[in-house]
Amino acid sequence: xxxxxxxxxxxxxxxxxxxxxxxxxxxxxxxxxxxxxxxxxxxxxxxxxxxxxxxxxxxxxxxxxxxxxxxxxxxxxxxxxxxxxxxxxxxxxxxxxxxxxxxxxxxxxxxxxxxxxxxxxxxxxxxxxxxxxxxxxxxxxxxxxxxxxxxxxxxxxxxxxxxxxxxxxxxxx
Numbered sequence: 001x002x003x004x005x006x007x008x009x010x011x012x013x014x015x016x017x018x019x020x021x022x023x024x025x026x027x028x029x030x031x032x033x034x035x036x037x038x039x040x041x042x043x044x045x046x047x048x049x050x051x052x053x054x055x056x057x058x059x060x061x062x063x064x065x066x067x068x069x070x071x072x073x074x075x076x077x078x079x080x081x082x083x084x085x086x087x088x089x090x091x092x093x094x095x096x097x098x099x100x101x102x103x104x105x106x107x108x109x110x111x112x113x114x115x116x117x118x119x120x121x122x123x124x125x126x127x128x129x130x131x132x133x134x135x136x137x138x139x140x141x142x143x144x145x146x147x148x149x150x151x152x153x154x155x156x157x158x159x160x161x162x163x164x165x166x167x168x169x170x171x172x173x
Contacts, residue, residue, distance in 0.1 A: 003100070003112025010105060017101065029094070041079055045072045095119045099139055103148065107160035111141070118142040136161065143167050 005012045019025050048069040055062050093112065096119055100111045111117065121140040126133050127147065137158055139146045143166050148158035 003097075003110040006097070006100065006112070007108050007110040013101070013105075013108075029097075038079055038083065041072065041076050045069070045076055048072060089115070092118055096141075099146075102156055102158050103160045104151065104157060107148070107158075109160065109163060111144075114143065116142070117144070141166075 006016065007013070016029070020027060020029055048065060052062070052065050052069060055065055093115075096111045096117065099119065099122070100108060103109070119139065119141055121138075123138060124135050125138045125147075127136045134149075136147045136149055145164040145166055146160060147162055148160040151157045151159060
């Protein structure tokens, strides 16, 4: 959904870019801000551990505190495993988003539509055009190959020329 909004809603796209550049956001993206509630779990665990430390053994609510601490530890273990897995996915999504946002508005496409997509390689390459050999920027994804031309005077901004679908391609020696 985020990818759709970033390609179809220019105001939302510009808003996200402005917010990320705002010094108050400390370069945090929307996804960074959405992870904050998950970061509360370890704080709850610390709170319950401290409460237990200062609760007498014979207190009527000690059993409930022990039970709550056990549950929050289970939740923390589950969250940590999921976060470790999602961190790699998030880094890849951030790279893909960066590529996506480097295209001019009128050539921008949604590259976040497939969660399995991976950015494998990117860089400049020479390509034979009808008249001459010219440098283009290429992006190789797990399912697509894109190339575009750098806009003169706008560093890091590209006009997307072509998207090649690789899903039906096979390599042979």
